[in-house]
Amino acid sequence: MKNIGVLTSGGDSPGMNAAIRAIVHEAEIRGLDVFGFKRGYSGLIENDYIRLKTADVGGIIQRGGTVLLTARSEQFKTTEGQKIALKTIESLELDGLIVIGGDGSLHGAKTLADLGVRVMGIPATIDNDIYGTDMAIGADTALNNIMQVIDKIKDTASSHKRTFIIEVMGRDSGYLAMVSSVVTGAEACIVPEVVPDYADIINILKEGYTQGKTNAIVIVAEGASTAFQVSKKLRDRGGIESKITTLGHLQRGGSPTCLDRLLGTRLGNTAVEKLVEGESGKMVGMINNRVTLTDFETVFSKRYIFQERLVELSKVLGNV
Ligand code: ADP
Ligand code: F6P
Numbered sequence: 057m058k059n060i061g062v063l064t065s066g067g068d069s070p071g072m073n074a075a076i077r078a079i080v081h082e083a084e085i086r087g088l089d090v091f092g093f094k095r096g097y098s099g100l101i102e103n104d105y106i107r108l109k110t111a112d113v114g115g116i117i118q119r120g121g122t123v124l125l126t127a128r129s130e131q132f133k134t135t136e137g138q139k140i141a142l143k144t145i146e147s148l149e150l151d152g153l154i155v156i157g158g159d160g161s162l163h164g165a166k167t168l169a170d171l172g173v174r175v176m177g178i179p180a181t182i183d184n185d186i187y188g189t190d191m192a193i194g195a196d197t198a199l200n201n202i203m204q205v206i207d208k209i210k211d212t213a214s215s216h217k218r219t220f221i222i223e224v225m226g227r228d229s230g231y232l233a234m235v236s237s238v239v240t241g242a243e244a245c246i247v248p249e250v251v252p253d254y255a256d257i258i259n260i261l262k263e264g265y266t267q268g269k270t271n272a273i274v275i276v277a278e279g280a281s282t283a284f285q286v287s288k289k290l291r292d293r294g295g296i297e298s299k300i301t302t303l304g305h306l307q308r309g310g311s312p313t314c315l316d317r318l319l320g321t322r323l324g325n326t327a328v329e330k331l332v333e334g335e336s337g338k339m340v341g342m343i344n345n346r347v348t349l350t351d352f353e354t355v356f357s358k359r360y361i362f363q364e365r366l367v368e369l370s371k372v373l374g375n376v
Contacts, residue, residue: 057151059089061105064122065096065129069180069194072122074320075156075327077113080130082328084110091148095125096157097132097164100141105148112165117317120197126157132164142171152331154324156180158192166352169337176327177339177352180320182308185229188350189341193323196315198225198307199235205303206240206273210241213271219261219290219298223283225307228369230362232307233277237370242273245370248280249362258294266268274298285329289330322347328332 060081064072076092083090093099106112116123131137145153145168152174155165158181169175179186181328184195202224213220222242224232230247236246240361243264244257261272277284283300290296322338326347330340338349 057088058348059148059150060328060331061091061093061100061150061153062124062152063099063147063153064091064106064124064126064180065157065164066126067158067181068308069182069192070120070197070308070310071193071316071320072189073116074118074154074195074312074325075180075285076122076124076180077106077117078324079109079154079322079328080108080113082325086328086332088328089357091150092124095127096161097129097141098127100144100231100304101129101131101137103144109292112346116333118311118313120308123250127151128160130248136249138167138171138344141168142173146172152176152336154178154327154331156193158183162186162352162355166337168358169352170345172266173334174331176335177355178323179339179341182232183226183229184231185360186339186341186355187342187360188339188348188355190343191315191319193313193316193320194222194308195231197310197313198232199239200313201307202232202303202312204235205237206242207276207308209301210240210271213273213299217265217270217298219272219274221276221283221286221290221298221300223276223278223300223302225303228275228279229360230277230280230367233275233280234363234366234370238366238373240273240275241277241373242370243374244274245367246280246286247367248261248275250364250367252280254289254293256288258296259288260371261296262294262304263375301308
């Protein structure tokens with residue numbers, strides 16, 4: 057093995073840079089040359105890459121986003137686009153490729169593996185909805201971002217005895233909403249995995265105020281509903297007035313937490329190690345604090361483990 061490629065794809069997530077850095081370091085130790093493709097699969101299609109040495113990845117571990125840039129490539133979803141990407145891989149004589157990204161990006165990685173490319177995947181998405189790892193890179197930083205903002209909102213909410221509906225990210229996943237509800241003491245959370253009971257939520261909010269609470273927080277995952285819709289339902293069905301805040305992309309930015317730096321580093325390091333050992337068509341992940349390998353078929357045939365207990369816990373703790 058002489059040359060390997062690396063790309064980041066889909067939504068950026070804090071800790072991707074830590075993974076890139078670890079890949080480049082481990083590759084250099086093993087005498088491999090690293091080709092970093094720009095803007096995910098678009099870079100593969102357009103033959104747009106930079107050669108990466110350890111000197112190029114200095115000072116990036118603390119930076120959010122991805123120094124390789126990322127993108128969503130519609131062209132790569134087509135057979136034609138995949139053929140062009142394959143040509144790039146062949147012409148540069150790449151012996152392996154590491155794809156860092158979320159569910160969609162890992163599907164793309166599987167497509168390349170099926171075409172005969174030696175590929176390893178690294179889960180990186182703030183949605184944390186990938187089977188085969190307890191945490192995906194970026195989710196912990198996003199949670200900390202959300203937690204800090206909600207703490208601030210609670211100060212102003214309490215001063216006015218207000219109800220706030222806060223919309224967090226999670227395209228098809230309630231992970232961020234569910235965990236942030238527990239750690240901020242929200243009264244309720246609405247996630248795509250559980251059918252919401254608005255009558256119940258209205259009761260909890262009213263009872264809270266009756267018992268002397270000075271604020272109420274409802275967290276909604278974007279994959280379930282919008283803050284606006286939830287606010288309207290609470291007004292129409294329960295006469296509850298609320299303010300809305302959509303957190304948006306601030307959730308995804310900022311310096312990665314210790315956990316995301318460590319996770320990115322360990323997964324990046326192992327991805328190179330496993331490629332060199334001849335593994336392919338697999339995702340590296342972290343389960344019970346151990347780095348694991350799961351083949352793409354298993355990753356995609358199972359749902360990520362949604363901890364319904366946490367939704368219940370947030371309800372119990374948010375109740376008076
Ligand atoms: P994420 O990786 O964060 O889930 P997306 O779902 O947008 O983000 O996927 C990122 C990119 O991965 C897409 O723009 C596309 O280029 C590629 N991709 C997604 N799904 C597939 C698929 N089924 N087959 C091939 N490539 C895919
Ligand atoms: O997949 C990560 C994610 O942040 C989702 O939570 C969100 O729905 C989506 O990406 C937003 O994507 P974009 O930044 O392209 O609008």
